[in-house]
Amino acid sequence: MIEIENLTKTYTTKYGTVTGVDQVSLTVEEGEIFGIVGYSGAGKSSLIRCINLLERPTSGAVRVGGSDLTNLSGEQLRKARLKIGMIFQHFHLISQKTVYDNIAFALRAAGTPPKKIRERVDALLEMVGLADKRNVFPGQLSGGQKQRVGIARALANDPTVLLCDEATSALDPNTTLSILQLLKDINRKLNITIILITHEMNVVKEICDRMAVMQDGRVIEEGAVYDVFASPETELTREFISSVVSFDVPEPVLASVSGTLIRVLFRGNAAGEGIISDMLQHYGVKGNFLHGAIEYIQEKPLGIFVMELAGQPAEVTDALRYLENRQATVEVMKYGR
Amino acid sequence: MGVEWGRIVELWPDIQQAFFETLIMISISFGVAFLVGLPLGILLFATERGLFWENRFAKSVLGFIANMIRSIPFIILLVALIPLTNLIVGTTIGPYAASVSLSVAAIPFFARLVETSFREIDKGIIEAATAVGATPMMIIKDVLLPEAKPSLIQGITLTLISLIAYSAMAGVVGGGGIGDLAIRFGYYRYDNTIMIVTVLILIVLVQVIQQAGDWTSKIIDKR
Ligand SMILES: Nc1ncnc2c1ncn2[C@@H]1O[C@H](COP(=O)(O)OP(=O)(O)OP(=O)(O)O)[C@@H](O)[C@H]1O
Ligand SMILES: [Mg+2]
Helix, strand or coil: CEEEEEEEEEECCCEEEEEEEEEEEEECCCCCCEEECCCCCCCCCHHHHHHHCCCCCCEEEEECCCEEEHHHHHHHHHHHHEEEEEECCCCCCCCCCCCHHHHHHHHCCCCHHHHHHHHHHHHHHCCCCHHHHCCCCHHCCCCHHHHHHHHHHHHHCCCCCEEEEEEEEEEEHHHHHHHHHEEEEHHHCCCCCEEEECCCCHHHHHHHCEEEEEEEEEEEEEEHHHHHHHHHCCHHHHHHHHHCCCCCHHHHHHHHHEEEEEEEEEEEECEEEHHHHHHHHCCCCCCEEEEEEEECCCCCEEEEEEEECCHHHHHHHHHHHHHHHHCCCEEEEEEEC | CCCCCHHHHHHHHHHHHHHHHHHHHHHHHHHHHHEEEEEHHHHHHHHHCCCCCHHHHHHHHHHHHHHHHHCCCCHHHHHHHHHHHHHHCCCCCCCCHHHHHHHHHHHHHHHHHHHHHCCCHHHHHHHHHHHHHCHHHHHHHHHHHHHHHHHHHHHHHHHHHHHHHHHHHHHHHHCHHHHHHHHHHHHHHEEEEEEHHHHHHHHHHHHHHHHHHHHHHHHHCCC
């Protein structure tokens, strides 16, 4: 659906050239929700803005639904944009126009006949749950409501793609969840491909199918959200994950542990606790749980346990091998004394 | 120095006439400034880097012309434009003649104010409109103008008030109007009464326009 190939974006400023995006290649499949995370300045906005050419790539190609947008003329590009919705962190609604007119604006851009516009705006308002705010000005809406108007405007012309630039970053946690839920519904019902950039990992965990992590303009890690959570490959990704799923054991506790400290990960439906108790029964080791949680990512459970194993070194080794045989991922954090 | 009521009554027809002439000068020159200056302001803004009509050449040429006219002292412009005035109006005295130089001066003045008003708009709003696939004309009509409206009204107010000041200067070359009256009677003939009356009229006019502008700008702002 969206193919980004060797995309580079550099900015020329008074102080020299700044690289926003550095040789990024990504493919986003039709109908998926793709999350891009990274810290401030990582190049997320630059990348997403190159997709609808709000920012013209310095080099590389961006194909949406097969056609390379960088080759389009002004008017062709404008037409192509009708099919690529976008929502923003600060909503960017026309403050002097009503909710109705803000959405109608998008439809008029597509040359929709006036009679159709009314029907369509009302249907969109219904969909985002703002039917009662039809004739209100954006200044009278809450952040979440403004973003709903933004979403209605972005979806007005039945786009195939929805780009979300930090769409929930200005919202409180509850409102964030309700907007994410709305995005998920839209994705499922209308089969719209969504690219979402954020610096909040819980947003990704909540609704994304696949994800990429960006740092210094590059994509440093990419994969299914579940896999990335289960086995992050880079330090940065691990850092992001730990903001949502914390397996950190406080330093004093760590110091007081004398046995072997392990982190065990069970993917999917493997019944983690059952397997651990089997292990404790079969081998001469004592187990002491320091941390345990089952996270649901994409509705699939991911069991994570941090425990101390005490016993003869040989027994501990056997116990660990047993866990691995039962499909667990075991990481020894610290060997026993 | 005192106000002689008799003088006011005596010269009342002249005062009325002068007031009327001032209104003519301001209306014509503001009308022209609005009709030409607004599109010019839009062009000055939209030819900027990163905007829909980005064009460095057009931007610098328009900007240069606007700056040039604005840097000429009005009194010199008034004299320099005498041939043009003669060509357009057929005479170089009276309020219609004065309106030519006033218009020329007011066009770039208003255009720059328009440009500044647009610049105050959050770039993100224009960007969102671009992302939605809006045409440049739609962006002008449905984003720039509505978003800048409160600020544009302030710009109109400022232009009108400046025109009142300039129109008083037009009296020097026989433009007519309140300023002309002030100069003819008050300045040349040391007629304090007329001097005070005309100044009072100008003060009231400026106050009324400023108040009306502030009020309108506030009323129409939906933020
Ligand atoms: N218009 C611009 N002009 C110059 N440099 C820019 C411009 N836009 C972005 N950059 C630079 O490009 C780099 C990437 O910025 P970008 O906005 O894409 O980061 P981001 O990941 O979206 O960050 P944030 O989370 O703060 O929004 C930064 O170093 C930034 O300074
Ligand atoms: Mg950003």
